[in-house]
Structures are given as structure tokens and as C-alpha cells.
Amino acid sequence: MFETMIAALKSDRRKLVFTEGADARILEAASRLHKEGILAPILLGNSEEIEAASQKCGWPIDGIERIDPLKYSGFDAMVAKMVELRKGKMEEDACRAALSRPNYFGTMLVKMGYADGLLGGATYSTADTVRPALQLVKTKPGNKIVSSCFIMCRASEQGEETYVMADCAINIAPSEDDLVEIAVETARTAKVFSVDPKVALLSYSTKGSGKGDSVDMMRNATEKLKALHLDFQVDGEFQFDAAFVPEVAKLKAPGSSVAGKANTFIFPDINAGNIGYKIAQRLGGFEAIGPILQGLNAPVNDLSRGCNAEEVYKMAIITASMK
Numbered sequence: 001m002f003e004t005m006i007a008a009l010k011s012d013r014r015k016l017v018f019t020e021g022a023d024a025r026i027l028e029a030a031s032r033l034h035k036e037g038i039l040a041p042i043l044l045g046n047s048e049e050i051e052a053a054s055q056k057c058g059w060p061i062d063g064i065e066r067i068d069p070l071k072y073s074g075f076d077a078m079v080a081k082m083v084e085l086r087k088g089k090m091e092e093d094a095c096r097a098a099l100s101r102p103n104y105f106g107t108m109l110v111k112m113g114y115a116d117g118l119l120g121g122a123t124y125s126t127a128d129t130v131r132p133a134l135q136l137v138k139t140k141p142g143n144k145i146v147s148s149c150f151i152m153c154r155a156s157e158q159g160e161e162t163y164v165m166a167d168c169a170i171n172i173a174p175s176e177d178d179l180v181e182i183a184v185e186t187a188r189t190a191k192v193f194s195v196d197p198k199v200a201l202l203s204y205s206t207k208g209s210g211k212g213d214s215v216d217m218m219r220n221a222t223e224k225l226k227a228l229h230l231d232f233q234v235d236g237e238f239q240f241d242a243a244f245v246p247e248v249a250k251l252k253a254p255g256s257s258v259a260g261k262a263n264t265f266i267f268p269d270i271n272a273g274n275i276g277y278k279i280a281q282r283l284g285g286f287e288a289i290g291p292i293l294q295g296l297n298a299p300v301n302d303l304s305r306g307c308n309a310e311e312v313y314k315m316a317i318i319t320a321s322m323k
Helices: 002-010 024-035 047-057 075-085 092-099 102-111 126-137 176-192 213-226 240-244 246-252 270-282 309-321
Strands: 015-018 040-044 065-067 117-120 147-156 159-166 198-202 233-238 264-266 287-294 300-302
Touching: 002 309, 015 024, 015 102, 015 309, 024 040, 024 047, 024 309, 040 102, 075 092, 075 102, 075 126, 092 102, 102 117, 102 126, 117 126, 117 309, 126 287, 126 300, 147 176, 147 270, 159 176, 159 270, 176 198, 176 213, 176 264, 176 287, 198 213, 198 240, 213 233, 233 240, 240 246, 270 287, 287 300, 287 309, 300 309
Parallel strands: 015 040, 015 117, 040 065, 117 300, 159 264, 198 233, 198 264
Antiparallel strands: 147 159, 147 287
């Protein structure tokens, strides 16, 4: 999976901003990515602090671009652009203060086209990564929300298993229309990972076997998706076993092109999604890659504060691949 993305990136080397340039995990990942010719990292922060951290952790950063927001020659132009973007919401002083912080500064580098994407969150909260992206990069035309998904991977005797699960991290209680948008964006993300999306909208009911507002929401969202004439298969509402197990699908949802074959799962809310992916991770032995943010005008992704260097490396490849 990653081999295909790496090969594509090497032929189209992209610039990726790392907001925590002096973090040892970031330095290790950036050093590897630069040495392997996969992408061009941009490390944000005080140059002397970044250099000292590099020497301490033993990961060389020769040839890697470093930018100190407080010494950036184009800072005033960046402030003016942010004032324009936040007209009526933030004055110049507030924009100047915000841009002194790497999360806002890095996001503006992406907005202004200097960088292709951004990866942050090794020391920031999710909100501190997502908020600048929503305010400056904004959502794609036609999109109203930002959502997330996890790529779930596991080696098996048949080869690598790959599934996609959403939304497990951002939207607490999505509406029907939110679920439609989440499903469309998650299918697009699946394709980045060479997964041919067969999308199942999950519930505690399969095709009307149960009743309730949540069941109605998933059924209605499914019908709205089918009316869009999309380039991927989608069906629901399904219990997970009907979506995933062919034998169960024959009994519970005969005739469905998705039941028993689903590889992309849309959960009704963050409770179900978060619990579901963590069960797969901890009991099923799957590697959970993400959360991958979806629906933005440019690739911006959030790291877990408990991440390791390998996770940073993989998330950087993913982020650059989503350009």
C-alpha cells in the first residue's frame, strides 16, 4: 500500500509543513523522508532549537528547509492575507499574534501555495490543528463539514487486509446530510489507498429489522447517496455482520451488491465509530492509521500526541498523497 504512494510521491515531490520542528519524532520522520527523496519537509520553529534537537536525537536535517515564523521575511504579507481571509472576524493585531504560532503560520503557508500540505498535532490538540484549517484553508466547494477516517491494516495469510472506517474522531452526532458527505469523502480517501470502496452504512438494524431514529437516519442517508449516482457501491442500513460476512449477508440482505463484501464502513456517530475502530485495533490486531482529515481544500492532518516517529512518517506520506 505505502510502496505505491511512495513511488508516486518520488515522481512528484511535494512540500509538507511540520508544525513542531524541534520534536524528536518529527525530526526522525523528516530526516527519513528527505533522505529517501519522498517529499520535501518544512520544519517550523526556532532554527537553533531545531538544530540542537537534531544533534541530540541523532537525526540529520542537512538540506531540510527550516522556517522561524518570527523571522519570516514574508510575515507582513501573510498577516495582510489573513486579515483579508478573516475580515470582520479578526483584526490585524489578532492575526499577527495568531501567525506567530506555528499551527496558524504553517496553515497559511499551505493557503498561500508555498506548501502542499501540513501535518501537526504531536504536541497540539486536534482542535489546534483543525481550527486554523477551517478558518484559512476551509472546506472544499460544496462541502459543509470536515470529517475523519481511519485506515485499518492487518497482514493475513491472504495478504494485507485493508478497511476504512469513518467518522471515528471528528463529528460527534452527524446528521443525514453529514453522513452523506462523510461517505463520499471516505470513499475518495479509500481510493488513495487503492481500496475499491464498497461502502456500508452501519446500524443495529439490517434493512428494516430494527426500528428507531438512528436506523431511519442511516436508511435515509443511504437513499440520498444512491440518488447521487456515485462511482462507488453503497448500501445500508446494515448490522456489521451483514455488511462483512457473506454467509450472514445472504440471510439478512439477499441481493445487495455490498452486503458481505463491504470494506468501507460509515458509523452512525462518534461513539460507535471510536469504539468500533479501537476494538478492531486492540482485539483484531489491526494497525489503525489516522485520523485522516477529509473535506478540506488542501491536505491537513492531525497527529496523536502519543504518536511515534513511524506513525509520523506514515501520516506524512498519506498527507502528501492526498494533494
